[in-house]
Amino acid sequence: MEYVLNEDNACIVKEIIQAIHNNSVYLSEIDGETGDGDHGVNMNKGFLMADVRIKEDDSFSEALKKLGKTLVMDIGGSMGPIYGTFFSKLSRTLRTEEKIDAKLFEEALKNAEEGLMNLAGAKPGDKTLVDTIVPAYESFKEAQEASKGFKECLEALKIGAEQGKESTRDMVAKLGRASRLGERSKGHLDAGATSCCIILQIMADGMIKRMVE
Ligand SMILES: [Mg+2]
Numbered sequence: 001m002e003y004v005l006n007e008d009n010a011c012i013v014k015e016i017i018q019a020i021h022n023n024s025v026y027l028s029e030i031d032g033e034t035g036d037g038d039h040g041v042n043m044n045k046g047f048l049m050a051d052v053r054i055k056e057d058d059s060f061s062e063a064l065k066k067l068g069k070t071l072v073m074d075i076g077g078s079m080g081p082i083y084g085t086f087f088s089k090l091s092r093t094l095r096t097e098e099k100i101d102a103k104l105f106e107e108a109l110k111n112a113e114e115g116l117m118n119l120a121g122a123k124p125g126d127k128t129l130v131d132t133i134v135p136a137y138e139s140f141k142e143a144q145e146a147s148k149g150f151k152e153c154l155e156a157l158k159i160g161a162e163q164g165k166e167s168t169r170d171m172v173a174k175l176g177r178a179s180r181l182g183e184r185s186k187g188h189l190d191a192g193a194t195s196c197c198i199i200l201q202i203m204a205d206g207m208i209k210r211m212v213e
Contacts, residue, residue, distance in 0.1 A: 002150035003099040004207045006059045012206035013054060013063035017047040019202040020195065031191035034178035039191040046075035046083075060100070064091035067094070078176070081191065082119050082129070083199075089115040099212075102150040106141055109157075113137045127171035127178065127185065129192035133165035136200050151211055154204040165189065167199035 020027075020043050028042030050070035054063045064087045072084030093108035100108075113133050122128040137162030143153040162195055166189075173185035 002211050003101045004210050006061055007040035009060035010054050010058035010063035015206045016202050017051045019198050020047045027195050030189050030194055033188040034185050046071045055165045061091045061094040085115040085119050086112045095209050102144045102153045106144045108135050116169045126174040127168045131168050132161050132164040132193040132196040136161035151208050154208050158204045161197045161200040165193045168193040
């Protein structure tokens with residue numbers, strides 16, 4: 001049975017932070033096509049603040065908790081609380097566990113997805129990060145229910161996230177600043193859907209790298 005140890009795996013969260021940092025200009029550029037162009041800057045600020053608080057020898061769930069708390073408490077706008085809740089819920093499901101397997105991670109993703117969706121107030125098709133998280137979770141769940149190994153489930157998650165992100169290109173924004181553009185929001189990726197895809201893919205890669213078989 002494949003699993004990822006909770007202990008000493010703060011590095012996975014550190015890799016997510018690094019990826020947001022590396023993509024901050026790109027994320028702001030995408031946001032600027034339909035919005036105010038601050039998405040990458042805001043995300044980078046919050047994630048770097050959390051980075052200072054996360055110790056190398058923290059567990060995976062402890063690092064997720066610190067990241068979630070920092071985003072909720074210290075980052076303004078809508079994204080801080082939304083992503084903060086996502087990471088906090090992930091952490092809460094995993095925190096008492098020594099080993100994280102596909103079934104447990106499916107449960108953690110489900111709780112995190114529900115928390116995020118409640119707060120975002122968006123449904124699939126609204127051109128938000130929900131359009132990334134829902135297909136990513138569904139792909140993972142489908143693979144998990146088909147008794148695929150944890151690595152394969154994470155690969156499925158990555159594909160679902162990518163397809164979900166790409167699907168926002170043809171959508172008309174229903175919420176937020178971009179919705180003011182109406183039909184003209186078509187042809188652009190949603191910035192939140194894009195950052196969500198980066199987060200999920202880097203998290204999946206990080207877990208695949210630390211998989212115990
Ligand atoms: Mg913005």
